[in-house]
Amino acid sequence: MDPIGTAAQKSELPVKTIRYYDEIGLIKPQAHSEKGYRLYSERDIQKLIFVRHVREFGFSIDTCRDLLDLYENPHRTSKEVKQIVAKKLVEIQAKIRAMKQLHDTLARLAHDCHGDQRPDCPIIEYFSSDQAVDPSHQKECS
Amino acid sequence: MDPIGTAAQKSELPVKTIRYYDEIGLIKPQAHSEKGYRLYSERDIQKLIFVRHVREFGFSIDTCRDLLDLYENPHRTSKEVKQIVAKKLVEIQAKIRAMKQLHDTLARLAHDCHGDQRPDCPIIEYFSSDQAVDPSHQKECS
DNA sequence: GCTTGACTCTCCAGTGGCTGGAGACCTTAA
DNA sequence: TTAAGGTCTCCAGCCACTGGAGAGTCAAGC
Incomplete structure (x- = not known):
């Protein structure tokens, strides 16, 4: 102890x-x-x-609770565990996709930006424009 | 107004x-x-x-402040903007890499799990083992 | 003028998953 | 005996909001 x-x-x-x-x-x-x-x-x-x-x-902590219950339960089925993990896998895939979109859009903007002493900047223009849309339609890490 | x-x-x-x-x-x-x-x-x-x-x-909101200052400042340089975005790009790349690792490890575990009525489960075993290491050495979305 | 409903205000509390610090108590080694 | 370090509880803060209470305000219709 x-x-x-x-x-x-x-x-x-x-x-x-x-x-x-x-x-x-x-x-x-x-x-x-x-x-x-x-x-x-x-x-x-x-x-x-x-x-x-x-x-x-x-x-999440809540899922930890569920997994801990399964961990402790000798009568668990591997099906239950696998289901939880499968759901998480889908979540992770969605987040990776979203973050790749964010990355690609940002990378393109950075590429198009001269990065010099002048104020003209396609990045600022993109953020300013009414048309700019979150490319992934969901926030990063939300 | x-x-x-x-x-x-x-x-x-x-x-x-x-x-x-x-x-x-x-x-x-x-x-x-x-x-x-x-x-x-x-x-x-x-x-x-x-x-x-x-x-x-x-x-972050703090970075919003910086970008808003640049947005408002006619004497900004595109270099400043590009630097902020470049830093973010590195962050995003790191997160994508980490999440891919998480995904691949979880996917492998899910693949190896029968997902049937029996309690034996490589996923639970992996989480239980002293050797299991966060494959990315950093938390998701932290 | 009056009522109704939509809008706005401030203030407080809660989210998730901790993290930091204060101040008090306990234990152990020199 | 004293000092250092460990542990306790309690409270506050992090981030970026979100929800709700209760009060005040505004505009439209009667």
């Missing part, structure tokens, strides 16, 4: 984040010391590592 | 957002009515549209 600092080292998560996960009920320490210190079991630390990985893939 | 609702229609921004831009000093209305209603000039509305476009490309 490790105090929070040790759990932080083992899980490679900040202490603050681990306390936050406790607060929101994502991962609660198995026990508390007499003086109220959080005490994390090895199993708890495995869960912290699990959540860190899941978060690194951009899943 | 339009009240905020009309400015919202013309700029295609929510009323709340326009009030927020006033509050943070990004775009202040040219005038106020006797009763304290915000009144936006055509120039103000052009700035709102400008900022909407810039935001749609994922630039």
